Amino acid sequence: MTQRRQELGRRGEAAAAGWYENQGFTVLHRNWRVRAGELDLICARDDTVVFVEVKTRTSTRYGLAAEAVTPAKQRRIRKLAMIWLDQTNRRYRTLRFDVVDANPQGHLKVYESAF
Numbered sequence: 001m002t003q004r005r006q007e008l009g010r011r012g013e014a015a016a017a018g019w020y021e022n023q024g025f026t027v028l029h030r031n032w033r034v035r036a037g038e039l040d041l042i043c044a045r046d047d048t049v050v051f052v053e054v055k056t057r058t059s060t061r062y063g064l065a066a067e068a069v070t071p072a073k074q075r076r077i078r079k080l081a082m083i084w085l086d087q088t089n090r091r092y093r094t095l096r097f098d099v100v101d102a103n104p105q106g107h108l109k110v111y112e113s114a115f
Contacts, residue, residue: 012056012102013040019100019108025050032084039080047093051081053114056102066101066111074115 017027025043032039041052053073055065069077077097085092099114 008056008058008104009054011104011106012100013054015102015106015108016052016054016100016110017041017043019110020050020052029084032080034080034083034087036083037076037080039077039084042084044092048096049085049090049092049094050096050098051077051084052098052100053077054100054102056104058104064101066099066109066114069099069114 029042057065101109
């Protein structure tokens with residue numbers, strides 16, 4: 001991944017983290033990694049934990065960024081969420097999987113409970 005694309009992704013993730021904080025969530029982790037993969041954001045509020053996939057694109061030429069979260073990617077995110085829950089030994093009443101579509105200008109489209 002080029003340095004420019006990494007920076008673009010970081011900006012999108014930072015904007016998304018700010019959005020969740022403004023909604024009253026605590027950002028527990030950014031870019032949580034294990035051998036099986038990475039979760040962009042893990043946020044919690046009360047008894048809800050949200051696993052967030054952030055997609056940042058400069059144009060819609062290849063479709064919306066959120067459309068890049070394929071069924072295979074969704075399965076991988078769910079698997080990573082279960083690993084995180086097991087490793088942290090935390091219990092939440094509600095698990096939610098969101099997708100955030102970010103653009104370079106910082107505009108966000110948040111798909112709550114996307115899958």
